[in-house]
Amino acid sequence: MIIDNNTIKKIAQLSALDADDKQAELLAIQLSKILEHMKALDEIDVKGVEPMFFGCDDVHDMREDKVVPFDHSIIKKETRFIEKDLYSVPNIIEDEQ
Amino acid sequence: MSFDILNSSILALNKALREKKISCRELTELYLKRIKKYKDLNAYISVFEDESLKRAESVDKDGFSENDSVLRGIPVSLKDIFMFKGHKTTCASKMLSDHVSVYNATVTKRLEDKGAIVIGKNNMDEFAMGSSNEHSFYGPVLNPWDTARVAGGSSGGSAVAVSAGLSQISYGTDTGGSVRLPASYTSICALKPTYGRVSRYGVVAFASSLDQPGPMARNVEDLAAAFDAVAGHDEKDSTTSTRQYQSILGHIKNNVDGNEKKFCKKCIGIPRDFLKEGLDPEVLKSFESVVSVLEKAGFSFKDIKLPHAKYALDVYYIINTAEASSNLARYDGIRYGFRSTEFSDLKGLYSSSRSLGFGEEVKRRIALGTFVLSAGYYDAYFIKAAKVRRLIRRDFEEAYKTCDMILLPTAPTTAFKIGEKTSDPMTMYLSDIYTVPVNLASIPSLSFPSEFGSDNMPIGMQLLGRHFDEQTLFEAAWLLQKERPDWFNKVSVK
Known part of the structure; x- marks a missing residue:
């Protein structure tokens, strides 16, 4: 297999996903099969080829940067985890003993 | 009311509405009734019954003026990926199952401004990741031609809504087909x-x-009207082109209709080398039928080469997963979206919310995308894929030096059985073999229906065009529709 369980666990950590042993094993099998198919790209010589990252070559048309009023209270209705107008999360810094 | 809505084009409906042969409320009611009748197809995630009827009544009350869009008063649906202010946009994911849009997508706004009636939002593969519409938090969409088969994805709900006559037109998005x-x-x-x-x-x-958002319709003129309504530069998306957009429906009606022979002289390229592996013989047979019809109409054909097209699937699944892993990093359970209660610290909140909020296909793609972008693999996978993408695009540019369009099947097979490919992602991905090169090269493609296979399931073909030359594709599709009207305007359920 191209990817083993340990690599999957590292990827899971990087992408903030949980993966127990059983899930990691299944994912390793599936991703290895996909990556095996992708080996076909090895036969192409891409020396001197410029990578293509964007969908269009047109120069992007940038609009004027101006402030547009927006009612922020609407956005805050998107979660119930708000206290004193701030988003609540678990402690980030441990309490001093 | 005896007006045959389901066999009417938008233009015919527009005429009937203007002449008061039918009211907008009656038209909207008919679609709403059909949505209820065929709810088991699972084409909709949300339906806006009361709101649609109110809007319809308002159209009836205000009437029509000369310059109104042909979409005024026409019931349309949107894939549940488009923001619609005050309405849920779930992306068919548990992650966004409670998310209410706080603004309108430009597509939504343009439709609303034109007076179209947005009657509901369609089911889809979660976050648009899938080829079968089996990866939805709301369950699979069923194919109305055979409910044991998939509808196709990821805009399966939109396709079924149009095919089954549950909306006149719909809008989906196309990332790889x-x-x-x-x-x-x-x-x-x-x-x-x-x-x-x-x-x-x-x-x-x-x-x-x-x-790229795209319209879906039962016939070519409806597709043109739907495209006209949303195409063109938008200052809120800097990647939209500033090139002027001219009405395609206007072009068809004013220039092409009645002068068909003038538009039948274009050359269509066929990449024979690409029509081999995995292609169902019945799809190939139908492909040859389409060639005969177009040839009879006056088009010429030429064999062309797309030497890197066979690598497109691999390139696509590196690039789409890499971009997805980055785009979906925003879903952390903090400001919006699903938040898990099973965590002990901040990192746990992130990973638990994401693990419980995303479905299996989404997590698989995030994992693959993270892998191809990770240290040690970035050059070998992501950069290599981006370079081959350039070669794929060059192949098309080279081909278009000798032809005006390219003909390909849309899918290698007809719709497969539900559950047939879900356990093997790579087999599922192979369904996209003929559609992904288009997205990698950023070119337009128009898919149209042709014949049915021996399994009584539809077969589709696609015409690929040069950058920003959708007009030529519509001209050819219009001529095809004239030659073979029996292939178009089908409603899958009565």
């Missing part, structure tokens, strides 16, 4: 526009260099 595949599986038309032709503002991002 997501409007064309379900269109092919359900016997309707769909357009994947040139990248930059339709605004992505307010469309939940999947793979930003590939995503």
Whole structure:
């Protein structure tokens, strides 16, 4: 297999996903099969080829940067985890003993 | 009311509405009734019954003026990926199952401004990731031609809504074939526009260099009207082109209709080398039928080469997953979206919310995308894929020096059985073999229905064009529709 369980666990950590042993094993099998198919790209010589990252070559048309009023209270209705107008999360810094 | 709505084009409906042969309320009611009748197809995630009827009544009250859009008073549906202010936009994910849009997508706004009636939002593959519409938090969409089969994805709900007569037109998004595949599986038309032709503002991002909204319809003129309504530059999406957009429906009606022979002289390229592996013989047979019809109409054909097209699937699944892993990093359970209660610290909140909020296919793609972008693999996978993408695009540019369009099947097979491919992602991905090169090269493609296979399931073909030359594709599709009206305007359920 191209990817083993340990690599999957590292990827899971990087992408903030949980993966127990059983899930990691299944994912390793599936991703290895996909990556095996992708080996076909090895036969192409891409020396001197410029990578293509964007969908269009047109120069992007940038609009004027101006402030547009927006009612922020609407956005805050998107979660119930708000206290004193701030988003609540678990402690980030441990309490001093 | 005796007006045959389901066999009427938007133009015919517009005429009937203006002449008061039918009211907008009656038209909207009919679609709402059909949505209820065929709810088991699972084409809709949300339906706006009361609101649609109110809007319809308002159209009836205010009437029509000379310059009104042909979409005024026409019931349309949107894939549940387009923001619609005050309405849920779930992306068919548990992650966004409670998310209410706080603004309108440009597509939504343009439709509302034109007086179209948005009657509901369609089911889809979660975050537009899928070829079958089996990966939805709300369950699979069923194919109305055979409910044991998939509808195609990821815009399967939109395709079924149009095919089953549950909306006049619909809008989906196409990242690697997501409007064309379900269109092919359900016997309707769909357009994947040139990248930059339709605004992505307010469309939940999947793979930003590939995503493009596209219309779906039962006939060519409806598809043109639907495209006209949303195409063109948008200052809120800097990747939209500033090139001027001219009405395609106007071009068809004013220039092409009645002068067909003048537009039948174009050359269509056929990449024979690409029509081999995995292609169902019945699809190939139907492909040859389409060639005969177009040849009879006056088009010429030429064999062309797309030497790197066979690598497109691998390139696509590296690039789309890489971009998806980055785009979906925003879902952390903090400001919006699903938040898990099973955590002990901040990192746990992130990973638990994401693990419980995303479905299996989404997590698989995030994992693959993270892998191809990770240290030690970035050059070998992501950069290599981006370079081969350039070669794929060059192949098309080279081909278009000798032809005006390219003909390909839309899918290698007809719609497969539900559950047939879900356990093997690579087999599922192979369904996209003929659609992904289009997205990688950023070119337009119009998928249209052709014949049915021996399994009584629809087959679809696609015409690929030069950048920003959707007009030529519509001219050819219009001529095809004139030659073979029996292939178009099919409603899958009575």
